[in-house]
Amino acid sequence: MDKIKLGIIGLGNMGTVHAKNILMGKCPLISLVAIADTNPERIQWAKENLSADIALYDDADKMLDSGKVNAVIVSVPHYDHPKYAIKCFERNINVMVEKPAGVYTKQVREMNEYAKKTNAVFAMMFNQRTDHIYRKMRELVQGGTLGKIRRTNWIITNWYRSQSYYDSGAWRATWSGEGGGVLLNQCPHNLDLWQWICGMPIKVQAHLHYGKWHNIEVEDDVTTYVEYENGATGVFITTTGDAPGTNRFEITLDKGKLVAENGKLYLWELEMTENEFSAMKHSNVFASPKKSFMEVETDGKSEQHVGVLNTFAEHILNGTPLIAGGEEGINGLTLSNAMHLSSFLNKEITIPFDEELYYDELMKRVKTSRRKENIESMVSDTSGSYNA
C-alpha cells in the first residue's frame, strides 16, 4: 500500500506526540521520513530516541526542498503556523497545521489565500472533532429536527494549569510567544467545536482577566457573551485557574435541549416546538410542552490525533473527506480574536471585525511583552492533558 512521506516541522510537545504515534505503528498510511527543528537539543533527542531512518534537519526549508516529503505537520509555536504552511503551499506539499491556525486572523486569512492557489491538501489538527459526543451533538444540531438554536452555554473550565506549567517555557503565556493565554493555547479546540456545532455568532462581548490566577501577562480567565444572527445567545466560560473545573456544554433549541457532560450526551426532546406550544391556548397557564428524555447513544469512537492524521493520509491517497479543512481554522481564531478585541476596547465587537485594528492592538502588547527569565525549557509529557 502507498504511504504518504511525512515530515514534521517542530519537535516540541505536539510534534513529539505525533512522531511517537507514527513510530508506534498507529498510522499505517504514513511514513515518518524527516523532522526539522531549529533547536539542536531536540535534534539530538531525535537522533537518540527515534528511528535512524528519519532524516533530521536544523532548518525547515532544507527539509521541504529535500524532495523527501510530500506531506508535513506544522507543530511550531503559534505565530509561525501560517509562515510554514505557506512554505508548504509554495512547494505544493500537503500540510496539516496544529491548532491554533495562527495568532491573528489577518495572517490566517493570508495563509488561506495561499492555500487556494495550490493543489496541496490543507488540514487542521482539530482532533476533538473526532470525539463521539461532539460529533453526535453536531449531527443532532445540524440535522435540523430539533429546530433552530436558541441558547448555547459552554462552561469549559477544566483546563487547569499550575504556575509550574507556565514557568516551563519562556514563551508560554506571553503576548510575544503565544499571542494570548487560555484562548490561544488551551481553547482552540473548544472554540472550533462551538462554531462547528452551533455556527458562528455575530456579536461578542468578552470579559477577560489577565494573570488573574497565575504570574503571567495574558488572560487566564474568560467569560464571553455572544449573539447569533437568528437572535440566539451564548455564553463561553473558560479558565486555567479552576480546580476542579467543569466541562458542560448545553444547547437549547426550539424543540429540545442537549447537554454534554462527564462523557455523556443527554437529549430532551419536545412533542412540538416551544413556539407552537406557546401559541396554543392553555387553560392551565403554567402548562409546559411534553418532552421525552434520553441518554443519546453514540458510536463511542474518539480517534483523536491519530484519527485526524490517518484521515489526512487517506484524503491524500484516496480522497476520503478530511476531519477539518485547513481553511476552517480561521473560525475559532475569529472568535478568540473577537474576545480579545472586546476586552482590549472594552466594548461589544461585531463579526467581521477590523482585522488591522486587532493586529495593531496585539502588536502594542507584543512590544511590551516580557519573556520570562531563568526558565528551564522543557518538552512535557502531554498525556492526559488534552481535556477531551
Next chain:
Amino acid sequence: MDKIKLGIIGLGNMGTVHAKNILMGKCPLISLVAIADTNPERIQWAKENLSADIALYDDADKMLDSGKVNAVIVSVPHYDHPKYAIKCFERNINVMVEKPAGVYTKQVREMNEYAKKTNAVFAMMFNQRTDHIYRKMRELVQGGTLGKIRRTNWIITNWYRSQSYYDSGAWRATWSGEGGGVLLNQCPHNLDLWQWICGMPIKVQAHLHYGKWHNIEVEDDVTTYVEYENGATGVFITTTGDAPGTNRFEITLDKGKLVAENGKLYLWELEMTENEFSAMKHSNVFASPKKSFMEVETDGKSEQHVGVLNTFAEHILNGTPLIAGGEEGINGLTLSNAMHLSSFLNKEITIPFDEELYYDELMKRVKTSRRKENIESMVSDTSGSYNA
C-alpha cells in the same frame, strides 16, 4: 397558645395560597382574621369559599384600622408592596411582604427607612431560603472552609411560561403592571438566594431581550455577567422561553466546587487551596490538586411558604429568628434593577448605582406601557409553579 391575628392584603394568587394554607391548619400560631381586597369578585369568592369568621374589607386601611389584626401579609401587585408595608409600620403592625420587595430600589429604601422607625416586625416571603439545598450551600460557602468565592454560575431557565400565562392578566409582564418581566416576577427568589449565598457583586453587565419569546413588552431572556469585590466573577442566565429549562447553580471556590442540580448538591473538595497548590513546584507541569467528591447530605427539609409564615409568627411571639428580614429584600431588587439599568443604558453598572436615574428610566417605560386588552383576569392555581 397565643396566636398572631393575621390579615391578608390582596387575595390574588399568592394571597389565596397563604389563606388556604392557614385555613388547612398548617400554621398553628396564626389565626387568619381578616382579608382586604379592592376587587369585589375576590371578596365575593372569599365569602363563598373561606371561613365565615374572617372579616372582609374592600379597603386595606379599614382592615388596618379595625384593631382586629396585629400582623399582615402584603400580597398585592409589586408596585404597591412598599406602600402597604409603610401603612403597617405607621400602625406598628407586623408585616410580611411578598417578593419582590418592590419594583425599584428607591421605593424599597424608603420602606426600609420607615421600618427602622417602628417596632413592628418586618419580614420578606423568601420561601426558597427554606430549601434544604440552598441552606446547605450557604452554610458551606459562608462557613469559610472552602475559601473565597472565585466563580458563580446560575443557569435558571426553568421558569417556562406560555403566551397563555401572559394573556391571563392585563397587568402581567407590563412596565406599568409589574415593572419588568422574568427578573421581577419569577426570579426574585433566585436573585435573593444568589446574594444570600454568594454575597453582592459590585459590577453588573446584563443582556436583556424584551418580548423575545412572547408577545410582551418586558424582558423574557436575560444573560448577566457580574464581578464581586474580591475579583470573583459570576453569570446569571434566566428566561421564561426555554423548554425544558435548566436549574444548575455552580460555585467555585479556592478550595473546591459546589454544584446544585436536580435536587442534589455535589461537593468537590481540594486537599489544599488551588493557590497553595499552584505556588508549589511541580515536575509534572500538568499536575492538578487532589480532590474528594461527595453528594452532600442535607436535612431534607424545605418548608417553603408555610415555614416562612410559621417562623414569622414564632418570631413575633417568641423572638425566634426570621427566615428573611424585610430589609434584606432590597438586595435582590438591587441586582434586578442593576441588570435593567445596564440594559437600558447598554453599559456596565457599578453598585451602588444612581437610583433616581433608574427610577426615571423605568418611568419612561411606564409612560408608554400598554396594558393588554381583552384579557379575562384569572386567579391561577400556582401549585407546582414555584420552581423550587
